[in-house]
Amino acid sequence: MRIRPRQQLLELWRAHLETSYRDKAWVWGGRDGSNSICDAEQLMCLLYPATELSNFALDPESIAMADDVASVMSVLGDDLWIGEFLVEVTGQFFDRYTGADGEPIFAGGSYFRDVGQGAPTDEQRKLDVVDSYSMSLSLCIAVLRFVRGLQRYLSGEVRLQAGRLDERIEELTPRVQTRLTAAMTGLIRSFVIHTPHFSSAAGQEILTLVNQTGSAFKDVIADFSGTLERIRVQARNDIRSGQTPDTDLRDDNLLFECGWSWGIDRNAVPRAGSALQVGERPGFAVTEPYLYFTLVALDGVKDLYSQRTQEPDLLEGEQLQLADSLRKRAELTQRYWSTISRFGTGRWPLEDLPWRTSDGKQSDYYSLAVTSFLIQDMLDRESTTDLARTVAVLTQLAQRARITNREVPDDPAATLHYPGITLTLKGSQDVDDGPLMGYHVADFTTLLLKRSLQAARLARDVETREQLLDLAATAMEHMHDRAVTRGRSSGLWDNLAPADNVAHPSPSWFLTERMMECLVVAHNTFSRPPLATAAMVNSATGRISEADHLLNQEFLEVGDAAYSPQRRELEAIERSLDRARAIAPKRPHTAESLAADALMRLNSLAYAREDANR
Template sequence: MRIRPRQQLLDLWRAHLRTSFRDDRWVWGGRDGRNSISDAEQLMCLLYPSTELASFALDPDSIATADDIAAVMAVLGEDIWVGGALVTKIEEFFDAYTDADGEPMFAGGSYFRDMGFGEPSAAQRELEVVDSYSMSLSLCIASLRFLRGLQRYLGHEVRREARRMNERVVALIPRVSSRLTSAMIGLIRSFVIHTPPFTSPAGQEILKLVNQTGAPDKNVLADYSAALEQIRVQAENDVRSGHAADIDLRDDNRAFECGWAWGIDTNAGDLTEITSRVATQPGFAVTEPYLYFTLVALDGIKDLYSQRTQEPALLEPHQLQLAESLKRRAELTQRYWSTISRFGTGRWPLEDLPWRTSDGKQSDYFSLAVTAFLIQELLERESTTDLARTVAVLRQLAQRAKIINREVPGDPAALLHYPGVTLTLKVSGAIEPGPLLGYHVSDFATLLLKRSLQAARLARDVDTREQLLDLAAAALEHMQDRAITSGRSAGLWDNLGPDCDAAEASPSWFLTERMMECLVVAHNTYTRPPLATEAMVNAAIGKIGEAEHLLNQELLQVSDAVYSPRFKELAAIQQLLDRAGDVLTKRPHTAEALAANALERLDALAYAREDATR
């Protein structure tokens, strides 16, 4: 299946508006009802592409010049009314998830699941979750980009409705900025460093994970300490906040792992320098990193220090300090998981499928999450080291999840996709007791699609790149098979839920938003220059060099009759070779094709001359 990001994003927008905008009224919620995460995902499906991709911008000037986008957005109106409709939706979101004291709320709500011990209590549903912090962070960045762009346009407008809308934008921006600050604080206080003794069950699980050769524990522990020495030092010096002061993070008798808990760490310290409920409320999550929540936290944090965030100076001074703190935690986390996934000199722990966490759980989803950390680390270093082995892991995971292979009835791999991996959310005793909390994660296929497309940017050889694009195409085909096919939500995701056979199946905004992210990544991947290896460039140079030599020979036999047909043909060939030289290093195969065309035309001239001689 061919990935066509622009058309598929427009189709997603069209289906989104058909579902969300009914009878001139916006309808919030999907399959899982309303909560701070789902509503943010619903908005992000529109705002993220419009602020991440210049060709999808929703400011009035861009809409006026892009006929296809104007046609899709016509349901919201024309000109500034599209912007006005989105401003209204952003206002409604902030009204719904701000308490009476003006404090942002990040409750997991209906995303918390029954683990077989009864429905979560009302108090439990109000617990705040890292998924909401991270999604709100990305939503706030996208909203600020959109609002600032709209504000610049409205500043030149003299119409009364434009002035009124500008007043609403001016009033909304501080509310967005306040939620952004709270989301950043929530992520800082949810970051954890877990250091169980090697004699504990968690320490033993980590030891078994990294010992892929059956070596004596003494040798493995020595190698483990050496591999993580710099990471431990960085943790001790830069990001110790919230960890017990009486524990030495460089203690070789303790294991080490870091990342994000599912909510604010029970040992998190207060951030008293900032006035916010999130900065001082007691923690409730056990000090253990979750791979899923670590993954979503890193995705949100990357929006903070992306180039597009820095250009318009969206962040305030105190937010820049928080962003730097989050960046240090993100770098430490990525470095840790990249190191531990490739630990040792033999088989990687990552290659020993499925990945086992320190609490004894194992799943192919965890393997894919760790692979995602590794790919992101390679992307940031622009390194192809170990890329081939990483691609092999991705392909094996795709086979095990039946994204490449055919699924059979009753196949346990189907559970990866629906209901997905169920995470048990461990809480401390500081909150009101209730039934065990669960959290479903069903984005295996979109995670595979996204990381395959990102890794394709790194590939420096045709075979590796083709493998990654084939994996992406297979994952896209799997997702297309899961799209809703009838009713208002046709074209959104997914059709594996309990109401998939209903006449009006509700969309999963959790999955639809992630599919939107994949299409944005595909768009960015395809806008990069095509693969240009040294071998490809050398092949093109050989053809260009031969053509240049033959052209010079032909020019020796042409008189100064510059208007002769032969001279004009040689001039056209010279243009071909000049163009080939211009694109040589960026598009070597194009340069080779131009040189081949020049060689054919030069051969035709030589043959004609020889024929005339005969």
């Protein structure tokens, strides 16, 4: 299946508005009801492409809205009416998830699940969760970008005509900034460094994972300490705020792992000087990183220090300090998991499928999460050193998850896609004497699709790039088969049901938002110049050089007649070769085709002259 990000994003928008905009009013919620996460996901499906991709921009300050975008959005109105409606809907979100005391709400709500010990209590459902912090962070950045565009447009007479919209933006912006600050604070206090002793159960799991050569444990411990020494020093020196007081990273008998837990760490110290409750609120999450929550936290944090965030100077005051703290944690975490995934000199721990966590859990989803850390690390460093082995892991995971292979009846791999893996939120049972809660994660295919498209940017040879794009296309086809095909939500996701595979009347915003992210990544990947290796450029240059030399010879044979057919043909060939020479470094095969055409035309001229001479 061919991936066409522009057309597919527009189709997603059209289906989104058909579902969410009814009788000139916004309808919140989906299959999982309403909570601070899925309602943010619902908004992000519109705002993220509009602020991330210039040709999807919806604010009037941008260049004229594309005709196809305007056609899709016409149900909301034109120009300012679109902006006014989106500002109003965004305000509704902040009304819904701001408490009477003005504090932002990050509760998991209906996303918290029963894991066989009873349904979560009302108090438990009010617990903050990292997924909400991260999604709110990305949403706030998108909203700020959008309203800044509107504000730049609202000047002079336009401001007088749209005075009410200007007032709404002025009312909304401080609330967005408050939620952004709170989300950043919550992420800092949810960051954890787990330091098990090597003899503990968790320590033994880590040592077994990294020991792919069967070495003695004392040698593995020494290698672990040596390999991760720089990361350990960085953690000890840079990571202080909101960290567990008794974490001792100087003891070489303690192994360590870092990342984000599911919520505020139960041992996190209050954040000094914070004016928000999230800076002082007690935590309940166990001091152990969860791969899923670490992954979503990193995605949110990267929005903070992306180029598009820095250009309009969206962050201010305390937020700049919080962003710097989160950046250090994100870089530390990414380096840690990238290093652990390739630990040792033999087979990588990542290649020993499935990945095993320090609490003894194992799943192909965890393998894909760690692969994601590795790919993102290679992207940041623009390194292709281990790309081939990483692609092999992605391919094997796609086979094991029955994305590229055929699914059989009662296939256990099917549970990766529905209902997904269930994370047990350790520590949640300490709230209100309630049961241990769970959290369903069912984005295996979209995660594979996203990382395949990102890795394709790194490929420096045609074979690897084609392998990754073929993998992405297969994952896209798998998701296409899961789209809702009838009813109001037709075109959104996800059509899987527990038993009869009947389309659910409401969409899963969890999965739809992730499909939107994949299409944005595809758009950015396809927008980059095509692959141009040194060998391809050399081949094109060789043909251009030969054609140029033959062209010079032909010019020696024609007279000075300015309008002779031969001279006009040679001048046309010259222009074609100039074009080929200009584009050869970036589009060598196109340049080679132009040179080949020039060679054919030159050969025809030479043959005609030789024939005339005979």
